[in-house]
Amino acid sequence: MTLEYGLLIIAIIMIIIRNMKINCYDRADVMTTRFHNSKRIYTKKSKYQKIEVFKDKNLGHILSIDGDVQLSEYDEINYHEMLVHVPMAYVKPTNVLIIGGGDGGTLREVCKYPDITNIVMVEIDHEVINASKRFFVNFRSAFADPRVTLKIMDAFKYLKEDNGILFDAVFIDVTDFNQSDSLFTQESIQNLKLRMASDAVLGLNFTSVGIAEPKTPVRVLNESGFGERFKHKRLFQSHQPVFTGGAYTFAFFSDSVDPLDFPSSFPVDDLELETHYYTSALHKASFVLPKRLMSD
């Protein structure tokens, strides 16, 4: 074998190793978070998107959609507890609507409230639910709750129909690209409001805090279609270490409830709900944004 052949083989092996070792990442425009010890264990191209599951030594299973990290078993608790328990502190709902959330994490938290009698979950892609049931053991049991009605359909279409149900709490837990776009149209928001009780609350997975963004999250909120159509709109935050930048904002919307009018007692305490991230003290603190994120 010649020297050139040897060098060539070494070079090719080096390239392969560099590309093999790290195979899951969360990408923002400014920087990328790469997971050291993750291995892809599942890939499915559904009708709507590419669903992947990675197994990471430290973070557990990671769900990725179209190459974008959606959640890890390590920090999904932060996200789902905040998205659900913050809005739920202001209502005593019997009817709850979840749009998206096919992984089941939002559903798991909603199911913790014993007074709810009816939970409708509208998820466009059954393959997300399949992947989640198979790889995310912490979400599995929620799907078996008898109060849950699963609708595999486009939420845009679901909201058009009047099913005679007025929802007391709505949670939107969707990707912010592709098939979610129709949800954020004026028509869709208008239809959503027709399905909500007058004292209902809405929680939305809003946006990563991001880095060096041209607009603050508050400005994005004020300019958003949802922001324009609800009397009260506020952002609250969580740590999401596996997302690039590490911080995430959720949006709270309501026509009757200003979330800064905190309740005198919180369901998490009154009902002794089991949580790992959320507390009533954190609930209040989560609405306090750093000054630089507040400007309009």
Added chain:
Amino acid sequence: MTLEYGLLIIAIIMIIIRNMKINCYDRADVMTTRFHNSKRIYTKKSKYQKIEVFKDKNLGHILSIDGDVQLSEYDEINYHEMLVHVPMAYVKPTNVLIIGGGDGGTLREVCKYPDITNIVMVEIDHEVINASKRFFVNFRSAFADPRVTLKIMDAFKYLKEDNGILFDAVFIDVTDFNQSDSLFTQESIQNLKLRMASDAVLGLNFTSVGIAEPKTPVRVLNESGFGERFKHKRLFQSHQPVFTGGAYTFAFFSDSVDPLDFPSSFPVDDLELETHYYTSALHKASFVLPKRLMSD
């Protein structure tokens, strides 16, 4: 030229490109944050450490020590404002000690208080100050403040000597490896306490919140040498998007002040200090840790 030579050259070029494009990162055990658009513009091997400065399209200049990202111009504001203004809300200091902080960011925030008459900064490595003065325009002016005495020496040695000054506020802003180790010995902490007034406060850059760590930050605090020697110890947080995981904790120590006894008014408001991240509302919220970080 043969085919093999051609392939060899292409392979080598690919390796070079992969290694060139991304040249600054923040590494944790679990994941790495890589900056897309950064370019190294300065390298200096000092007596103590390797100092590098990167220029990033979105984040501005980035300071790295021994391959570990220390700060970016984009988010140093979060860090330095929280480290300084939180402890300062409980004292009206005339004498302030800064240990480390060679970049000058902590110094810049301390200098905002007009009643301080004497600021001693003890930094072991003059090359950090040199690099900072050259590349970080936002820190430069602080070094020219006439109230500042710069001591280029090991803080361990500085604390041994009695200079007759009792400090009202102390800020420790150091790397958590190598030459900082001697600072965290019982002897050093004991000497530090001898230099502090009885009603003094101490702010320490504590630790990244981290990911999948074996111990919570609160447990690390309770087991730390500082934690054992002060009556009051509390953690407070900031967003640091360029650090892996995105969240950081500072520690507050005092023998006389419990930081949860918030002042009735805050210097940032009373003195109309200019801040971009810190507010008195955020001050209070920053002490509320997520439940999972609190367990001992």
